[in-house]
Amino acid sequence: MAKRHFIKADGIKELLKYLPKTIRQLQMVFGIPKVCESDYSRPQKVPKAESLARYAAQLEINQFRLVFTDYSMQGIAFHGPFTIEEEQA
Secondary structure (H helix, E strand, O other), rough: OOOOOOOOOHHHHHHHHHOOOOEEEEEEEEEEEEHHHHHHHHOOOOOOOOOOOOOHHHOOEEEEEEOOOHHHHHHOOOOOOOOOOOOOO
């Protein structure tokens, strides 16, 4: 999900080096802060599968948005006790 940029072919090519050639789907999940949810509502442009690898012609790239509240993000990011102010609705 992006405002102005796209998924770069080089990053996907690098990822594909480490995955089995039998992989036919990439599920890309983008963590989005709740306060920015409306700014990141459209999928990013993705490179054509044929340009990624010789076996990638059948590759399907799906994008998902996982929206986090501040409290949820802190729960994932910190390993110790923390306190937060009351969340706004």
